Amino acid sequence: MSQNSFFEPQCPLPLASNETIRLAHGGGGHLMQQLIQDVFLEAFSNSYLNALQDSAVLPAQDGRLAMTTDSYVVQPLFFPGGDIGSLAVHGTINDLAMMGAIPRYLSAGFILEEGLPIATLKQVVSSMAKTAQDCGVHIVCGDTKVVDRGKGDQIFINTTGVGVIPRSVDIGPHRLASGDRIIVSGDLGAHGMAVLSQREGLEFSGDLVSDSAPLHTVITDLLNHNLVIHCLRDLTRGGLASALNELATAGPCTMTIEESRIPVSNPVRGACEILGLDPLYVANEGRFVMFLPPADVDEALSILHKHTVSQEAVDIGEIGAAELTPHQSLVTLRTKYGTHRILDFLSGEQLPRIC
C-alpha cells in the first residue's frame, strides 16, 4: 500500500461492494491501487497516510517511544462486542498503554484470502477506522497481500503501534515489590467466551459480549494523579493466570490471590462450567492487572471506578516475597475454603484463534 503514486491515464470505476478479492488486488497493479483508494484511504485518511510514501514521516516526539506489534487472526471476524478490525486497534493500543505510553500511530498490514467479499473487508476497515478515531490514533502506513483461496482464512491483520511515554513514567516488572497489591480492572473471560460461543454456535451466546475496549484513557487518568504504579499488564491470551505467571517469573517474585475476590460474570461462569474451562485462563481484550503499593490502592480504585472499562476493578491479592531467583517464582490462589493451590501457566492451547 505504501507505493509512490503515479500518473493514472484512466479513471477506474469505484470498487463495487459485491466484488470479491482477487490475487491481483495484492499484485501492485491497477486493482491494488483501486483497493487502496476505495477501501483503505477512504476509511483511514490522514495527512501522514495520504502522502502514500514508502514510509510515513512522523514528527519528533517529546519523551521516550514505546513500540509494539500484534497480529490478529480471530474467527469469526465479527463477534458480540467487536470484530477483527476494532480488536486490531484495541489490542495494540492496550499494549502501549500498559507501558504508560500515550498511543499515537498505528500501521495496518492486511493478509487477505482470495474470494473475500469486498463488502466484508470494507466493514472491517470501517470499524478499524472508527475505533482508531475514537482512540485518538492515526493509521499512518499499511500493506496488503493476497493469498490463494484456502491458504488464509478471510482476513489476518497485523498492527504495529507507536506511543509516547511521559518522562516521569517508569512501569514494568522490574519495579514489582514485596507487599504490592494486585488490582484487576474488571470481570474476566468475557472476550474468550463471546468469541467461542459465537464460533461454535452455542446457545448461551446471547448473554456473552466481548470486553474488547481501549485502556489508555484510564491509565492516563491514573498517571495524571501521580499514583505510584509499579507494573501493568493487559490480560489477553492465557487470561489472568498467565499474566500473573509471566510477571512473577519476570519479577521474580511470589504472588497470592484470593479466589473469592476474582470477578467473573454469571454468563461467563455458566459457559465455562458447561465447557469445562477455567475463567482465569480465558482471554480478555479490555482488562488489565495493576501492581502498586498498598498506600495508593484506595485512590487508584476510586479513579478506576469512574471509568466504564474499569468500574468493577477490585483488589485481588498481593506480592509476597520479591527479589527471588526465577525458579522460586510462584503464583498461588487461596481458595474460598482457606486452602492454597498453584495457579500455573496453561499447558497446551485452551481456545485457539481467539484474537
Place this chain on the structure above:
Amino acid sequence: MKHVDEFRDPKAVQTLSMEIHQIARHPWTIMEVCGGQTHSIVRYGLDRLLPPEITLIHGPGCPVCVTPIELIDTACELAKLPDVIFCSFGDMLRVPGTHEDLLKIKAKGGDVRIIYSPLDAIAIAKTNPSRQVVIFAVGFETTAPAQAMAILQAHRMNLENFFVLVAHVLVPPAMESLLSAPQNRVQGFLAAGHVCTIMGYDMYEPICKTYQVPIVVTGFEPVDILEGVKMVVHQLEEGRSVVENQYSRSVHRAGNLEAQKIIDEVFEPSTRNWRGIGNIPNSGFQLRPTFGKFDALQHFQHRIHLTDAATSPASECQSGKILQGLMKPSECSAFGTQCTPDHPLGAPMVSSEGACAAYFRYRHSSVVRQ
C-alpha cells in the same frame, strides 16, 4: 449461580469438615473412583480439610487414562490414512501412543478433528461422503448413550462412511478388580455420580456385600465430596457397608432407563484391557453383531499395521499404580521432571481427569520442591 453456588458454599464446606473431624476415630482409606472428583479434591484442597485419619486415594475413573496403548496406536494409524477423517474428544489428542500421539499426526497432515458430541461425527460423515469418518468412542457408561445414539442414527441413515473405534469401559467391574487384588487398600468408595445417573446404583449392592465396603454415590462439587466422605466414614466407624446415595439430585436407584435401553441395543459387554491394570472381564463394550458394519477395527483391519515392537508404554511411567490407587502422583520419581503435561510419559498427565494432571496443575511446585 444457581445449582452450583450452594454446592461450593464455604460455610457448608467448613461445617462438613468439622463433622468429619468429629466422627473419624480410626484410620480409613477411601477411594474416589472418578477423575472428575479427583480434580475437585486437588483443585479445592479438600483432602487438606480432612482429619489425618482419613486418606483419600485416587481411582481409575479416567477413561482417557485407562485406554490401552494399542488402541491409541490403532487410532494414530487410522488417522494417518489419507481418506480418513478421525474424530475424537479433545482429551485424547495428547495421550502418548508408543511413538506418537494424535496431535502429532494432525500436525503432519492427518485429518484429526475435535468433536464435542458423537453426533458431530454423523454430520461430518454426511457432508463428506467421499471420506471415511472414524470416531474414537472413549468413555464410561456416562458417554455411552450418546455414542449409541450416534450409531443408531448412522444405522437408520444407512451411512456407509461412518465407523467407530470402540474403547468404552465400565466402572463396577474395575471396582471389583481393585477390591479382589491382594494389594488392595480401599476400605470405602465414593462412586462416580454421573455414571450412576445413567446406570443407577443397584449393581453396587453385590459388591458391598461381597467385599464389605461402603459405597456412597457422590457428586463432584466440594460439598458433594465432603458429604460423600462423611457418609463413608460414618458407615466405616459403625461397621456398616451399604450403598448410599449422596447425589440424589441427579441419581435415582434405577438410573436412566431410556439411556440404558439404547446402550443395550447397540453394545454388549466384553473383556477390556485397562492401561496399567490389565484385562478385566466384562469391563468394556463392543458393538453387537447387528452394528458390526460400523466397527472400525474390522473395516480397516487390512489397511493398518501395528508391529509387535509397538504398543509399549514408557517404562518409567507408573500410571498402572496411580490408576489402582497404589501410588500418589507426587510419589512418582518422574513426576514434574521427566513427565510433565508438555512432555507426558503417560495418559494421567494429560487427561483433564487424570490424577497426575491434577497434581501437576494445582500442586506441582510444592511437590517437586519437597
